[in-house]
Amino acid sequence: MSGLPAAPDQIVHVVDDDEALRDSLAWMLEANGYTVAAHASADSFLVGLTDGMTGCVLLDVRMPGMSGLELFEELQRRRCGLPVVFITGHGDVPMAVSALKQGAVDFIEKPFGEQDMLRLVEHCLKLESETRGKRQQEAETARRLAQLTQREREVLDLIIVGKLNKQIADVLGISIKTVEVHRARVMEKMGAHSLAELVQNIVSLEPGAVVR
Known part of the structure; x- marks a missing residue:
């Protein structure tokens, strides 16, 4: 089991065109108490993206159509606060490292261990919760200043x-x-x-x- 349960409103979004990997990852996360939303493409993820969405994104680097990197850039353009972890093949590591420099939280290479992925997800959800709390505090301070x-x-x-x-x-x-x-x-x-x-x-x- 994961060491830190997610908040009820936090969702782990798995964005990967590989159906077998997507399903197995979703099953593993749900078995460890996480709420999961699986998406076969970047476009299908963007359709449901809202400003108030909480959680994190596990994102495959290479996908048909809009790639993982292109989706990441779109999330940044929209100022989306969801932490992103890239799922990479060995040849994609340089691209993932570049994404880290642009604000991604981490990347994990396939094949990955269950505990390694759970630790990453736990870290991302904690980070998202803390960041959201800070934004709420800043908004309250600004309201009081006014x-x-x-x-x-x-x-x-x-x-x-x-x-x-x-x-x-x-x-x-x-x-x-x-x-x-x-x-x-x-x-x-x-x-x-x-x-x-x-x-x-x-x-x-x-x-x-x-x-x-």
Whole structure:
């Protein structure tokens, strides 16, 4: 059995034109508790692709029509967040390595061992879940930022670069007491329980923010 069960909404998508390999891989994954969707071509996978889809993709490099690499490029163009693992033959390794440099998670050569594939799938689903959680957190931070008044945002920007209340008061030409009031409102509106949490959330959303 896999060491980490998938979340109920996560689906392992197997995209491979080889029916025997596709079916055996689907059977093996389902026997280990995963929900699987098998696709005989890149086009059939794209038909069902939605923005909210979760899980991962096991993708054969060489397929008739749209190849695995072309599908991967299309997923990137659509900003699809599903982790991709390429299934390769020995001669396809250089192409798979190139795909890794473009953002694929990994590749696995045929014939592959069951445990090797299960470890890859487990890793991909964990990665997808963590990435999705981070995106949701960033969206929530952006929503909260939009609720700040102009003055609260000015105070926040100065907090992020490490200014003390007295320094903020001097920069903005307001009293320290007023800074304290704005600071408390910023913490409340941003849902932060500490200065460290506030800074971490902002920096993750705005990588260019400088903390001194």
